[in-house]
Amino acid sequence: MQIFKPSSTATLTAQKSVVNNLNFYYGSYQALKNIDMVVYEKQVTALIGPSGCGKSTFLRCFNRMHDLYPHNNYEGEIILYPDNENILSREVDPIEVRMRISMVFQKPNPFPKSIFENVAYGLRIRGVKRRSILEEKVENALRNAALWEEVKDRLGDLAFNLSGGQQQRLCIARALATDPEILLFDEPTSALDPIATASIEELISDLRNKVTILIVTHNMQQAARVSDYTAYMYMGELIEFGATDTIFIKPKNKKTEDYITGRFG
Amino acid sequence: MAMNHSDNLNEIRAIIAYHKRWDLLALIAGIVALMIAVLTFIALFGNMIIDGMPRLTWEFFTSFPSRKPEAAGILSAWVGTTLIMLVTAAAAVPLGVAAGVYLEEYAPKNLITEIIEINVTNLAGVPSIIYGLLALGLFVYELGLGQSILSAGLTLALLILPIVIVATREAIRSIPVSIREGAYALGATKWQTVADHVIPYSAPGILTGVIIGLARAIGETAPIITIGALTFIAFLPPSPIQDEFPFVSFEWLMEPFTVMPIQMFNWISRPQEAFQHNAAAAGLVLVVMTLLMNGLAIYLRYRLRKKIKW
Ligand SMILES: Nc1ncnc2c1ncn2[C@@H]1O[C@H](COP(=O)(O)OP(=O)(O)O)[C@@H](O)[C@H]1O
Numbered sequence: 001m002q003i004f005k006p007s008s009t010a011t012l013t014a015q016k017s018v019v020n021n022l023n024f025y026y027g028s029y030q031a032l033k034n035i036d037m038v039v040y041e042k043q044v045t046a047l048i049g050p051s052g053c054g055k056s057t058f059l060r061c062f063n064r065m066h067d068l069y070p071h072n073n074y075e076g077e078i079i080l081y082p083d084n085e086n087i088l089s090r091e092v093d094p095i096e097v098r099m100r101i102s103m104v105f106q107k108p109n110p111f112p113k114s115i116f117e118n119v120a121y122g123l124r125i126r127g128v129k130r131r132s133i134l135e136e137k138v139e140n141a142l143r144n145a146a147l148w149e150e151v152k153d154r155l156g157d158l159a160f161n162l163s164g165g166q167q168q169r170l171c172i173a174r175a176l177a178t179d180p181e182i183l184l185f186d187e188p189t190s191a192l193d194p195i196a197t198a199s200i201e202e203l204i205s206d207l208r209n210k211v212t213i214l215i216v217t218h219n220m221q222q223a224a225r226v227s228d229y230t231a232y233m234y235m236g237e238l239i240e241f242g243a244t245d246t247i248f249i250k251p252k253n254k255k256t257e258d259y260i261t262g263r264f265g
Numbered sequence: 266m267a268m269n270h271s272d273n274l275n276e277i278r279a280i281i282a283y284h285k286r287w288d289l290l291a292l293i294a295g296i297v298a299l300m301i302a303v304l305t306f307i308a309l310f311g312n313m314i315i316d317g318m319p320r321l322t323w324e325f326f327t328s329f330p331s332r333k334p335e336a337a338g339i340l341s342a343w344v345g346t347t348l349i350m351l352v353t354a355a356a357a358v359p360l361g362v363a364a365g366v367y368l369e370e371y372a373p374k375n376l377i378t379e380i381i382e383i384n385v386t387n388l389a390g391v392p393s394i395i396y397g398l399l400a401l402g403l404f405v406y407e408l409g410l411g412q413s414i415l416s417a418g419l420t421l422a423l424l425i426l427p428i429v430i431v432a433t434r435e436a437i438r439s440i441p442v443s444i445r446e447g448a449y450a451l452g453a454t455k456w457q458t459v460a461d462h463v464i465p466y467s468a469p470g471i472l473t474g475v476i477i478g479l480a481r482a483i484g485e486t487a488p489i490i491t492i493g494a495l496t497f498i499a500f501l502p503p504s505p506i507q508d509e510f511p512f513v514s515f516e517w518l519m520e521p522f523t524v525m526p527i528q529m530f531n532w533i534s535r536p537q538e539a540f541q542h543n544a545a546a547a548g549l550v551l552v553v554m555t556l557l558m559n560g561l562a563i564y565l566r567y568r569l570r571k572k573i574k575w
């Protein structure tokens with residue numbers, strides 16, 4: 001399998017987002033504890049850690065997904081640059097946040113609509129009506145998701161007719177179509193076979209210079225392959241964060257080292 | 266414990282044989298119960314076919330009722346039934362879908378919502394004549410709609426409303442969370458998610474519920490009699506489609522009417538044998554209408570479910 005190495009200029013890039021002292025509660029259960037982290041612009045940041053440590057919970061703070069359900073509470077800040085806005089603030093509409101930050105889910109979740117309409121949906125709810133603009137943006141998104149060649153002759157087909165890997169790339173195209181500032185991935189390959197997984201990983205590597213990416217993975221090899229930065233989480237806490245090379249070669253924290261060397265996890 | 270090996274085995278076999286006797290008894294009891302149901306159906310339906318079949322001619326569908334049994338037909342009854350079903354569907358679908366969507370998507374989960382939910386479920390069990398009484402007071406007198414097709418259609422709409430609401434809610438609940446979250450994650454508002462995803466994807470289930478509701482409404486007699494259906498009507502309401510501008514007319518809504526089950530009831534209560542045959546023929550038509558509707562519901566569910574697989 002091909003290995004995708006992060007660019008060596010990793011440390012020179014701007015900050016896209018800064019997380020300050022983030023706490024998150026499902027009712028009375030605290031799922032995230034005092035998290036501080038930086039998301040660098042046009043870089044891939046991986047969130048790793050054992051199952052149940054809060055990776056998805058953390059990721060879903062970035063697009064305010066938790067606002068959909070009652071009794072969820074955020075404390076702290078996620079500042080988005082360059083406008084220096086705390087997207088967790090009560091004054092900020094979660095819909096506005098979701099329009100700026102897209103998400104790809106664990107299991108491919110295309111809508112039971114045509115391939116074209118799946119990708120166009122985000123544009124439509126932003127008020128794009130002109131057929132020519134829709135067609136152009138859909139094509140661009142599908143190209144960026146490395147799906148265009150496979151589907152260009154059947155854009156009207158139902159999305160369910162695609163293979164699992166194609167469906168996930170369709171969901172990536174759907175998320176890309178609206179030019180998001182950050183693209184969130186929650187274990188995007190966990191429901192896919194190894195070949196489809198490799199193609200998604202390759203795609204993420206190709207996207208790294210176009211969009212800021214935050215990816216949850218329980219697969220450490222995947223984090224090592226695709227990411228520039230890695231955050232290791234354990235029981236709701238961020239244990240260690242740094243350049244992926246450093247984290248994987250000489251982690252500072254004993255817990256990180258144990259997890260990475262497979263002594264636990 | 267040194268129990269003899271073959272003794273042990275014999276004991277097990279005896280227990281199994283004893284238990285299997287109960288298997289057999291349960292099987293026989295089940296078959297007997299089933300045969301009673303099947304035989305009842307065959308007896309009812311077979312009798313109706315024998316009595317009614319000879320009367321099922323073209324004229325039977327195109328003739329008004331008459332004092333002469335051999336000239337009487339079900340024209341005013343099937344037209345009345347059809348028009349009332351139109352009104353029922355037109356009223357029950359938007360109301361039922363809106364209520365179902367509200368309960369599933371918008372209503373806060375609290376005591377009031379729970380009470381409303383229990384009420385909706387209980388409404389389905391209220392005897393239909395109660396609906397008739399309510400409608401007589403509300404539609405016929407209070408709102409002044411009279412003993413009209415409109416009153417009857419609205420009454421039956423109330424009657425099947427719980428069925429439509431429950432079907433809508435079940436259809437909505439079968440949409441996976443991941444689809445909903447997919448829409449929200451793209452920045453959709455609640456209404457956009459409902460209008461673009463929730464309602465379209467639950468349409469097959471809703472449609473099935475509507476048809477099952479209509480199949481129940483089509484045979485309802487008590488509430489229709491209560492609000493004052495006529496038992497003898499020898500004219501048709503004005504056609505909804507006119508050949509003069511504005512080409513549609515809603516005059517038919519306010520017309521008196523009769524329906525299939527009432528026409529049947531009217532004939533059954535006549536002493537002449539020949540009218541009994543007319544009643545059987547009308548019953549046959551009604552049963553076939555109901556079966557066709559249920560068949561359509563099953564077919565639609567099968568077809569549309571195949572397209573949307575979660
Ligand atoms: N909706 C929820 N309500 C209550 N607790 C939850 C909910 N979702 C997740 N949790 C809990 O929060 C913790 C973190 O979960 P999650 O973020 O899904 O972990 P991960 O993605 O790292 O496997 C777990 O202990 C989980 O049981």
Ligand SMILES: [Mg+2]
Nearest residue numbers: 055056057216
């Ligand atoms: Mg997770």
